Amino acid sequence: xxxxxxxxxxxxxxxxxxxxxxxxxxxxxxxxxxxxxxxxxxxxxxxxxxxxxxxxxxxxxxxxxxxxxxxxxxxxxxxxxxxxxxxxxxxxxxxxxxxxxxxxxxxxxxxxxxxxxxxxxxxxxxxxxxxxxxxxxxxxxxxxxxxxxxxxxxxxxxxxxxxxxxxxxxxxxxxxxxxxxxxxxxxxxxxxxxxxxxxxxxxxxxxxxxxxxxxxxxxxxxxxxxxxxxxxxxxxxxxxxxxxxxxxxxxxxxxxxxxxxxxxxxxxxxxxxxxxxxxxxxxxxxxxxxxxxxxxxxxxxxxxxxxxxxxxxxxxxxxxxxxxxxxxxxxxxxxxxxxxxxxxxxxxxxxxxxxxxxxxxxxxxxxxxxxxxxxxxxxxxxxxxxxxxxxxxxxxxxxxxxxxxxxxxxxxxxxxxxxxxxxxxx
Numbered sequence: 001x002x003x004x005x006x007x008x009x010x011x012x013x014x015x016x017x018x019x020x021x022x023x024x025x026x027x028x029x030x031x032x033x034x035x036x037x038x039x040x041x042x043x044x045x046x047x048x049x050x051x052x053x054x055x056x057x058x059x060x061x062x063x064x065x066x067x068x069x070x071x072x073x074x075x076x077x078x079x080x081x082x083x084x085x086x087x088x089x090x091x092x093x094x095x096x097x098x099x100x101x102x103x104x105x106x107x108x109x110x111x112x113x114x115x116x117x118x119x120x121x122x123x124x125x126x127x128x129x130x131x132x133x134x135x136x137x138x139x140x141x142x143x144x145x146x147x148x149x150x151x152x153x154x155x156x157x158x159x160x161x162x163x164x165x166x167x168x169x170x171x172x173x174x175x176x177x178x179x180x181x182x183x184x185x186x187x188x189x190x191x192x193x194x195x196x197x198x199x200x201x202x203x204x205x206x207x208x209x210x211x212x213x214x215x216x217x218x219x220x221x222x223x224x225x226x227x228x229x230x231x232x233x234x235x236x237x238x239x240x241x242x243x244x245x246x247x248x249x250x251x252x253x254x255x256x257x258x259x260x261x262x263x264x265x266x267x268x269x270x271x272x273x274x275x276x277x278x279x280x281x282x283x284x285x286x287x288x289x290x291x292x293x294x295x296x297x298x299x300x301x302x303x304x305x306x307x308x309x310x311x312x313x314x315x316x317x318x319x320x321x322x323x324x325x326x327x328x329x330x331x332x333x334x335x336x337x338x339x340x341x342x343x344x345x346x347x348x349x350x351x352x353x354x355x356x357x358x359x360x361x362x363x364x365x366x367x368x369x370x371x372x373x374x375x376x377x378x379x380x381x382x383x384x385x386x387x388x389x390x391x392x393x394x395x396x397x398x399x400x401x402x403x404x405x406x407x408x409x410x411x412x413x414x415x416x417x418x419x420x421x422x423x424x425x426x
């Protein structure tokens with residue numbers, strides 16, 4: 001019976017992979033609408049023939065990797081449950097120690113290590129593809145160092161989460177999900193607070209922006225947006241990627257304005273100011289707080305559904321999986337599988353909200369800089385640097401894109417009418 005269910009799961013994954021491959025490489029329409037041809041949103045006006053070819057190739061491969069990776073993770077969690085490996089990990093932890101916290105640490109290490117080994121081929125393939133298309137500039141040893149750091153950061157975070165989660169399951173048999181949701185609120189805010197100053201520096205070197213004239217211009221926009229920032233930070237990303245990026249991160253006194261060095265090297269001051277105005281638009285529009293509110297709502301529903309589905313699943317299949325009850329740490333793969341599926345199902349909604357917020361931030365950037373040309377050039381350069389599709393397939397946009405497509409962003413800026421009065425005043 002176990003082999004039968006395992007074979008079904010593997011076949012379903014393979015069929016899904018074939019269908020996604022055919023959709024991305026043969027069925028999906030990524031052509032440029034006639035109304036846009038010849039405009040600034042048409043890639044033929046800012047990319048040469050080879051660049052257009054590479055952007056289509058690279059984007060299709062990256063999109064395929066995205067759609068294969070998520071169900072591959074689901075398959076891992078499912079197989080580790082039905083073959084009893086999760087129960088074996090728990091049993092080995094019990095032999096080592098009788099203490100709940102120590103057993104959790106041992107179990108989580110084995111599960112995390114197994115996940116690392118199984119997911120490594122996809123991660124390495126993704127890294128290799130990025131290198132071959134000259135997106136990644138990171139040497140293998142540095143990439144492995146980041147993987148090592150990532151493993152332990154995630155392990156430490158997950159250890160805290162699951163220790164609290166399973167303690168709540170034991171104490172609150174029916175309402176553990178509600179208690180977990182309440183505790184997740186301060187924990188999430190705490191993580192957002194320490195991210196810029198504790199976690200991010202583990203991966204990259206951050207230092208004050210060297211160009212003080214540019215910093216003064218950026219801080220002037222920040223002051224107008226009431227962002228409590230005294231410095232703009234530069235981060236060394238050229239050793240890892242040729243992509244461009246900038247962002248505002250953190251909350252309260254830990255807010256940071258960050259520019260990748262690749263962005264500083266390849267964009268003009270006007271384009272950088274447009275990007276920073278866009279990022280500050282998120283702050284002005286209070287998107288971070290709206291995002292927290294949305295997260296709380298989704299996590300409330302998600303944890304409730306997860307609790308219901310876990311209870312039914314463990315009751316029905318737990319004996320076959322050697323998972324006696326939901327409070328056993330060996331039920332963790334079921335929790336991770338269900339939450340991952342729910343997040344994927346919810347992604348069209350969360351991505352739509354994110355795209356709306358990005359559009360609002362674009363509008364703010366146009367109004368604050370009054371420089372439509374800088375906005376257009378910025379998105380053209382971002383497309384070129386990241387080999388992005390200007391008009392991606394519909395399913396890719398729905399399930400993957402947190403930002404509007406480049407075609408939509410450039411086209412919107414072209415058609416946007418600035419307030420002439422405020423423009424003259426500027």
